[in-house]
Structures are given as structure tokens and as C-alpha cells.
Amino acid sequence: MRLRVSVLVLALAGALSGPAWAQGTATSTSAGAADWGGQNIRLGVSAGLQAGAPGFTQSSILQIYAEDAPITVDYGHKSALLVDGSLGFHLKGRFGLGVAVSYARSKVDGQVHGEIPHPFYFNQPRAIDGTASGLQQTVLGTHIQALYLWPVNDKFDIMFSGGPSLIMLQQDLVSNVNFSETYPYDTATYESAQLARTRRTGIGFNAGADLTYHFTQMLGLGVLVRYTRATISLPIAGASNVSARAGGAQAGVGLRVLF
Amino acid sequence: MRLRLAALVAGLVALVSASTAAQRPLSPPAMVIASTPQTIGAWDARVRAMLQNGQLDIGRLQRDSLISGRTHVRLDQRYQGLPVFGGQVVRQQSGQTTISVFGRFFQNISINAKPTLTAAAAAHAAVAAQGADSVASGPPVLGVLPGGSHGYVLAYRVLVRAPWDIQIYYIDANTGAVVSHASRIKKDQAAAAIGSGTGVNGDREKVSANQSGGTYQAIDVMRPAVTFTLDFGGNPARFNSFFTSGQVFLSDVATSSSNTWTDPVVVDASAYQGMFYDYVYKVMGRSGIDDANLQVVGITHPLSRSDAGTYSSDIVGNYIDNALYLGDGTILYGDGDGQTFTYLAGALDVVAHELTHGITDFSSQLGGTDEPGALNEAFSDIMATAIEFAYQPPGNGKDQADWLIGEDVTLTAPGFIRSLEDPQAGGGVDNYSKIRDIGTSNDNGGVHENSTIASHAFYLAVHGGTNRTSGMSVQGVGMANLDRVAKAFYRGFVFMLGPNSTFSDARRATLQAAQDLYGSTSNEYAQIQQAWTAVGVH
Structure with a gap:
């Protein structure tokens, strides 16, 4: 999978920049560079928020009291603080190639529902419900981007971007539940969840725009909006993997440096 | 060979029966206590007087698990400080108010309460009577045993453990003779x-x-x-x-x-x-x-x-x-x-x-022979059936709830041990008018075969049906209310009956229990009453 992504990136780079790389490296004042306001490299650093991806549901089957105990956890979504860094290279005309790295981290709650078997009798499950709080969710996205610059006027331009993303999701999942019960055990009460931190990387996409106000020829203030998403399969004991959506809408403000 | 063996076995059975019957003392007349709303005041006063003069002693106090605030006090009969074996009165109380009194009180006891035999000698006599490899377990208890030619015998009660058996012996505290003995094992x-x-x-x-x-x-x-x-x-x-x-x-x-x-x-x-x-x-x-x-x-x-x-x-x-x-x-x-x-x-x-x-x-310490023994067995069958319906689906297959006892493990005809629905089908008695083997050694006085008189009453009170002997029909409270009737029987048997209770006592006790739990105008009370009448117990 990674090989396919690499090939895709190289192909994209080749298609957009192949002939112009020589020009770009030969002179920074080429006709192509002029389409990027006379600059070949654009560096951006932003901070902002990432709207949470839609929640997902974990369905696990635990073994409790010699019987299957189905557990479902509905993971919520929550906006996360976002830090984003980007680097774009001018290729030809208004086109360029870039890479951006975004990092978002948040803590969400999971609504836990379980059917806990009776210790003495088959097929007499006892329902438990509760909340697993503070489930950490970390999303690290590496976005390969084809860039297109649209100069609005002397002070403003908009950089459109899009391409594949490699998104690493690190997620706390519920691996077991703690419950309390007393004889005759006709009911059980949810107490807490045991957590397992899992991490997987998936392929998704990104599409966005960056509005930059130029203070000077080399310095500007940018406003980033981007949407990125990947579906990632997380392993967890007792479940046939948990399909989680990572990413979401991102918005940030930060400095733009042009060389 | 088989014929000779059969004859030998028959002879042994007859011999054992005869000797056992001889060992069974005749009980002297006892004062039967079964209170009614009209007589409770008089009984209560009498019991209080007996407590004051030492004829009764508080044995055990049980909280009532079915009705909050009720207690059942077991009062053991005493004679000059010694226990009278089998004499016991159970008083149900709500706070300081007496609700019911049941039991047996042996009267006209007049014996010398000083033994000539030591406890150790009594234990030795019991072990010797039981035979080799047996041992006395625990200290012998000196008391008054109803029975014998003089009505009462000063006797030691001795628990003897033996190969394949556990026996309770009563040894005459003056002569060292075995007054009676019986296996403690309830089978x-x-x-x-x-x-x-x-x-x-x-x-x-x-x-x-x-x-x-x-x-x-x-x-x-x-x-x-x-x-x-x-x-x-x-x-x-x-x-x-x-x-x-x-x-x-x-x-x-x-x-x-x-x-x-x-x-x-x-x-x-x-x-x-x-x-x-x-x-x-x-x-x-x-x-x-x-x-x-x-x-x-x-x-x-x-x-x-x-x-x-x-x-x-x-x-x-x-x-x-x-x-x-x-x-x-x-x-x-x-x-x-x-x-x-x-x-x-x-x-x-x-x-x-x-x-x-x-x-x-x-609880009641119902005896192991005759009517008390039959009630003992009946209560076990009643609870067994109630529990079966609580944990197994109703039906006629294996591990399904029904009104039969032992059907899941019986391999020969009729495929069960007893039937609460149709006692005669299992060789049991379905009506008090047909009670049998009382006072004999056969089935310890018919404890299993006569038990179905009471357990059939339970069936009729719950499920409804017709008693084959009396022809009387009972509607029953319905299977959905099985546990309500079971509670009344449990309450009556556990809290109100005593070691020598009879079927008639059981009727009164279960009715008292139903009245306590559901009221005297309740359907449960009516069905239990009709069921006992249908099986000939009044």
C-alpha cells in the first residue's frame, strides 16, 4: 500500500513539475516562478481547530462467566486543537507540489453498553450502561498536495490544494469493562472501562484552500481551511477490528513565508 | 436358587420389620395445640404460663423471611429442666402480639429425672448395639422420651456413626436398654x-x-x-x-x-x-x-x-x-x-x-416416621417441584418442569418416583382416607407413600384438578401463582409445624400462613382450603 502511494506521489510530481524542475533550479525568476508571485517555496505554519470526524462504534464480544458478552461503545467526536505545517514548491505556471503535516489531539467520551452474562445461568444477560471518559484520540496526517495558486490581487492569493493523505490514528479503545454486582446477581452496574491504546495508519485524501494576505513579498498571514479524511481499521481484542473515521474539517491561521 | 434367596430375603425383611416395630414406643397422649382466631388468646396465656413455670423453654427464634416484623419462637418442652424429646410449641409473634400457636405438648409426665446410668455408659450401650466399627458422635443428651409401658422413659439420645449409616439411639437412662433407634439419614x-x-x-x-x-x-x-x-x-x-x-x-x-x-x-x-x-x-x-x-x-x-x-x-x-x-x-x-x-x-x-x-x-424438625415423616417428605417434594418450575421450562422431556419427582433419572416404569398430580400412578396415596402403614416399619410408617396426600393438595391448590378418591375438584390459583402457594406451604411447614405434626396440623398451618400472607378472603386461602378438603384432610 505504501509503495502504491509513493508511486502515486512521484507520478503526480512528475506530471506537474517534470520539465520545470530544471527551470526552477536554474533560476528563481523564471516565468513559472512569476506565477507564484516570484517565489518558488511557500512555507506555512498554522494553528487552529480540527472538527471531529464522525463518531464510530466498536462492537466487541468478550468472554465473561463462560459466555459471550457483547459490548458496544459509541465513540463521540470532539473538536481538537490543530497544529499544521506545510511546504510547497513551485513547479510550473500556477502549479506546485506540497506536503503538509497536521497534528490534532483530543479526548472524547465513549458510551458503553454491555450485556453481562449471569454468573450462574446461561442466557440471562444483565444490561450495563455507562461512559468511558477521556479516551485520547490523536490524528497525525501527512498530506501530499497538488497546489494551484490563484492570485486574487496584489495583497491576496488563494492556494488550492488536494491529494492523498496518510493519516495515523492513535485511539484509546475499550478493551474490557469493570462492573459491580452482588448476590443474587440479577443486575450488574457499570463501573469503568479498561482501555487499550491502538495505532494504525490509513490512506485518505485532503482538499483545501489557503487564503494569504501578504504583508511583504516574503511574509504573509494565511487562513487555512482543509478537509481530510481516512477510514482506518483499528485492532482490538474481541472484535473483528473497529472501523474508525479519522480527520475532518480543519481550520487554522498562521504565518506564511515565501522564498 | 433365586427362590431360596427370595425366601431368605422375605424372612429377613419380616424379622427386621417385627423387631423394628417392637422398638417403636407408643406415644402417650399429647396436647395438640393449633390455635384459631377464637382460641388464640387462651393459648397465648397458657403458653406464657408454661414458660413461667419452666414447662417450656425458648429454643430458637426465627425471623420471618416472608412477612416483615414477624418472628417464630420455638418453645421446647421441659420436664424438671430436661428436654422432652419431640415436645415443641411454635409461637408466631408480631411484636408483642401472638398471632398463632402450633405444636405438641406431652402431658402427665411423672418420672424420676435422676438417671442411674452415666452418659458415657449410655454412649457405650448405643455403640455396642449398633455393632462393630461404630462410634458415638457428640455427647449424649439426657431427656424424657414419650413412649414405653409407663408412658415416658428417662433416656439418653446418642448419635452413632456407623459404616454405611448414622443412627440416633435412645438408651434407657436407668437400665441401659435400647428404647428405640432410627437412621438419621433421610433418603x-x-x-x-x-x-x-x-x-x-x-x-x-x-x-x-x-x-x-x-x-x-x-x-x-x-x-x-x-x-x-x-x-x-x-x-x-x-x-x-x-x-x-x-x-x-x-x-x-x-x-x-x-x-x-x-x-x-x-x-x-x-x-x-x-x-x-x-x-x-x-x-x-x-x-x-x-x-x-x-x-x-x-x-x-x-x-x-x-x-x-x-x-x-x-x-x-x-x-x-x-x-x-x-x-x-x-x-x-x-x-x-x-x-x-x-x-x-x-x-x-x-x-x-x-x-x-x-x-x-x-426448622420444624418433622420426624422421620408416620404422619410427621410423610409431611417431611411432602414438603421436600413441594419445594422440589416449585424449584423445578422456577428453573426449567415446563414440559414432559428431560430437564423440564412437571409434577413428577425423579423423572429425569428413573429408568424403569412408571418412569418417575412420585406424582403430585396423580399420586396413585406412582403408588402413592392421594387421600387421607387411604393413609396406610402408619405405625409400621414399612417405609418408616409410609412416609413416602403417604406424603403425596399433602403434595397432591399442593398440586390441586396451584394447578387445580380432581382428587381421584374424593372426586372433589379444585380450581387452583393457576401456574402463574405457583410461588404464592409455595410461600404459604413453606411458611406453614417451616414456621408453624413441629416434630410431631400431623396432616391436620399441616392444613391449619398452611391456612394460617395463607391468611397471614394474603388474607382469609384471598383466592390462595380458598384454594388451599379446598385442596386439603379434597385430599381428605380436615
Whole structure:
């Protein structure tokens, strides 16, 4: 999978920049560079928020009291603080190639529902419900981007971007539940969840725009909006993997440096 | 050869019957106490007077688990400070108010209360009478035994442990003669079953075990009363050693290396013992056999069925084709010989029946012979059936709830031991007018065959039906209300009956219980009343 992504990136780079790389490296004042306001490299650093991806549901089957105990956890979504860094290279005309790295981290709650078997009798499950709080969710996205610059006027331009993303999701999942019960055990009460931190990387996409106000020829203030998403399969004991959506809408403000 | 053997056995049976009958003392007239709303005041005053003059002594106080605020005080009869064996009055109280009084009080006692025999000599006499390899267990108790030519005998009660048996002897405290003796073991003659993580009849059951290192022990530690399921492995030496010493060891506990239990007998014994505890706790509000979470010990494989051919018919009948309550929370489940019965622990009603004998032991102490004995057996069948309907689906198949006793483990016709629905089908008595074998040694005075008079009344009060003898029909409260009638019977039998209670007492006690629980105008009261009338008990 990674090989396919690499090939895709190289192909994209080749298609957009192949002939112009020589020009770009030969002179920074080429006709192509002029389409990027006379600059070949654009560096951006932003901070902002990432709207949470839609929640997902974990369905696990635990073994409790010699019987299957189905557990479902509905993971919520929550906006996360976002830090984003980007680097774009001018290729030809208004086109360029870039890479951006975004990092978002948040803590969400999971609504836990379980059917806990009776210790003495088959097929007499006892329902438990509760909340697993503070489930950490970390999303690290590496976005390969084809860039297109649209100069609005002397002070403003908009950089459109899009391409594949490699998104690493690190997620706390519920691996077991703690419950309390007393004889005759006709009911059980949810107490807490045991957590397992899992991490997987998936392929998704990104599409966005960056509005930059130029203070000077080399310095500007940018406003980033981007949407990125990947579906990632997380392993967890007792479940046939948990399909989680990572990413979401991102918005940030930060400095733009042009060389 | 077979004919000669049969004749020999018949002769022995007759001889044993005759000698046993001779040992049974005739009881002197007792004052029967069964209060009615009209007489309760007078009875209460009389009981108070007896307490003051030392004729009664407070024996045990039991809280009523079914009606808050009620207590049942067992008052033991005393004569010059000595217990009068079997004399007991039970007074139900609500605060300081007396609600009911039931019991038996022996009158006109006039004997010398000074023994010439020492307790040690009495124990020696009992052991000598029982035979080799027997030992006295616990100190002999001096008291007044109703019976004998003079109406009462000053006697020692001695518990004797012997190979294959536990006997209670009454030794004349002046002459050292054996006044009477009887086995303490309460057995369900009809019950015999065999079972199979999977039980005897293929049912999947959970086994509440105790993990110790890498081994799982059949010790239920999750219920308030710890329950041990032992496996004697069919070893007669171990079994006999247990009978003489009364000791069990942790090494006797059935084990599994994986907690996937492969012995169906252990599976069923463990699971069914648990069901009994759960029902008694949840429906009756009782904490185990003694209402104080006495630990339960269930013994499986006391003797191997494969060795049945090497034992006498008595041994096979008692310890292979049988289940027994041995006292103090200990139950024994025979393997069944595979011909008449299969593993007896495989039947929920058999297990519950035996454990209910434990409740009786710790409450009414109904005797083991004649009418009290029949009531003792009836109560065990009533509870066994109620528990079966609580934990098994109704039906006629294996491990399904019905009105039969032992049907899951009986291999020969009629395929069950007793029927609460149709007692005659199982050789039982369905009406008091046909009561039989009272005062004889046959079935200890007909305790099993006559038990169905009361248990059939329970059936009629719940399910409804017609008594075959009287032709009287009872509508019944319906199966949905089974537990309500079971509560009334439990309440009556546990709290109001005593060691010498009769069927007539049981009628009054269960009606008193129904009145206490549901009121005298309730349908439960009416159906129980009609049911007792239908079976000829007034």
C-alpha cells in the first residue's frame, strides 16, 4: 500500500513539475516562478481547530462467566486543537507540489453498553450502561498536495490544494469493562472501562484552500481551511477490528513565508 | 436358587420389620395445640404460663423471611429442666402480639429425672448395639422420651456413626436398654439419577468453581453459603471412612484442570445445589438450609455403579440407587445402578428434595416416621417441584418442569418416583382416607407413600384438578401463582409445624400462613382450603 502511494506521489510530481524542475533550479525568476508571485517555496505554519470526524462504534464480544458478552461503545467526536505545517514548491505556471503535516489531539467520551452474562445461568444477560471518559484520540496526517495558486490581487492569493493523505490514528479503545454486582446477581452496574491504546495508519485524501494576505513579498498571514479524511481499521481484542473515521474539517491561521 | 434367596430375603425383611416395630414406643397422649382466631388468646396465656413455670423453654427464634416484623419462637418442652424429646410449641409473634400457636405438648409426665446410668455408659450401650466399627458422635443428651409401658422413659439420645449409616439411639437412662433407634439419614427411596460442563441429561450448566493455582475446584464461593461438591470416586474405603468419621477433606473436592467440567454428575450437583439456594433466597427470603448460610457439601460417586453387583441390595438401594440428606448440610448422590436409576444428581427435583430435608431439620424438625415423616417428605417434594418450575421450562422431556419427582433419572416404569398430580400412578396415596402403614416399619410408617396426600393438595391448590378418591375438584390459583402457594406451604411447614405434626396440623398451618400472607378472603386461602378438603384432610 505504501509503495502504491509513493508511486502515486512521484507520478503526480512528475506530471506537474517534470520539465520545470530544471527551470526552477536554474533560476528563481523564471516565468513559472512569476506565477507564484516570484517565489518558488511557500512555507506555512498554522494553528487552529480540527472538527471531529464522525463518531464510530466498536462492537466487541468478550468472554465473561463462560459466555459471550457483547459490548458496544459509541465513540463521540470532539473538536481538537490543530497544529499544521506545510511546504510547497513551485513547479510550473500556477502549479506546485506540497506536503503538509497536521497534528490534532483530543479526548472524547465513549458510551458503553454491555450485556453481562449471569454468573450462574446461561442466557440471562444483565444490561450495563455507562461512559468511558477521556479516551485520547490523536490524528497525525501527512498530506501530499497538488497546489494551484490563484492570485486574487496584489495583497491576496488563494492556494488550492488536494491529494492523498496518510493519516495515523492513535485511539484509546475499550478493551474490557469493570462492573459491580452482588448476590443474587440479577443486575450488574457499570463501573469503568479498561482501555487499550491502538495505532494504525490509513490512506485518505485532503482538499483545501489557503487564503494569504501578504504583508511583504516574503511574509504573509494565511487562513487555512482543509478537509481530510481516512477510514482506518483499528485492532482490538474481541472484535473483528473497529472501523474508525479519522480527520475532518480543519481550520487554522498562521504565518506564511515565501522564498 | 433365586427362590431360596427370595425366601431368605422375605424372612429377613419380616424379622427386621417385627423387631423394628417392637422398638417403636407408643406415644402417650399429647396436647395438640393449633390455635384459631377464637382460641388464640387462651393459648397465648397458657403458653406464657408454661414458660413461667419452666414447662417450656425458648429454643430458637426465627425471623420471618416472608412477612416483615414477624418472628417464630420455638418453645421446647421441659420436664424438671430436661428436654422432652419431640415436645415443641411454635409461637408466631408480631411484636408483642401472638398471632398463632402450633405444636405438641406431652402431658402427665411423672418420672424420676435422676438417671442411674452415666452418659458415657449410655454412649457405650448405643455403640455396642449398633455393632462393630461404630462410634458415638457428640455427647449424649439426657431427656424424657414419650413412649414405653409407663408412658415416658428417662433416656439418653446418642448419635452413632456407623459404616454405611448414622443412627440416633435412645438408651434407657436407668437400665441401659435400647428404647428405640432410627437412621438419621433421610433418603428419597425413589430418587436416583445420573448426569454429564454438560449435565447428566445433556443440559448445559454453569459450574461455580474456585480457582486454586492452575486447578479449578467445585466450590461455589459466589453464593453466600459456600457449597462444596465432592467426588469420592466410587471408593468404598473412602466412603466408609467418611461415614465413621464424618470428615471430608479438600482433597475430596471435585476438580477440573480447565474449568470445562467433564463429569456430568459434578456439573448437575453443583448447578442444582445453586438453584436450590437461589430459589430459597429469592422467593422465600431464606439464607440457605439453616437461614444462616450453612455450608453445603454434596457428595458424588460415593460408590461406583460398576461395582453395584458386588454390594448387598441394601447398600445398592441406599447408596447407589438413592440420594440422601445426611444432616448438617451434607447430601449424598448415588450413581444409580444404570438399570433402575441413572446418576441421581442429574435431577433438579431430587437435589432440591434432599436439600429441603435440611430446611426441615433446621426448622420444624418433622420426624422421620408416620404422619410427621410423610409431611417431611411432602414438603421436600413441594419445594422440589416449585424449584423445578422456577428453573426449567415446563414440559414432559428431560430437564423440564412437571409434577413428577425423579423423572429425569428413573429408568424403569412408571418412569418417575412420585406424582403430585396423580399420586396413585406412582403408588402413592392421594387421600387421607387411604393413609396406610402408619405405625409400621414399612417405609418408616409410609412416609413416602403417604406424603403425596399433602403434595397432591399442593398440586390441586396451584394447578387445580380432581382428587381421584374424593372426586372433589379444585380450581387452583393457576401456574402463574405457583410461588404464592409455595410461600404459604413453606411458611406453614417451616414456621408453624413441629416434630410431631400431623396432616391436620399441616392444613391449619398452611391456612394460617395463607391468611397471614394474603388474607382469609384471598383466592390462595380458598384454594388451599379446598385442596386439603379434597385430599381428605380436615
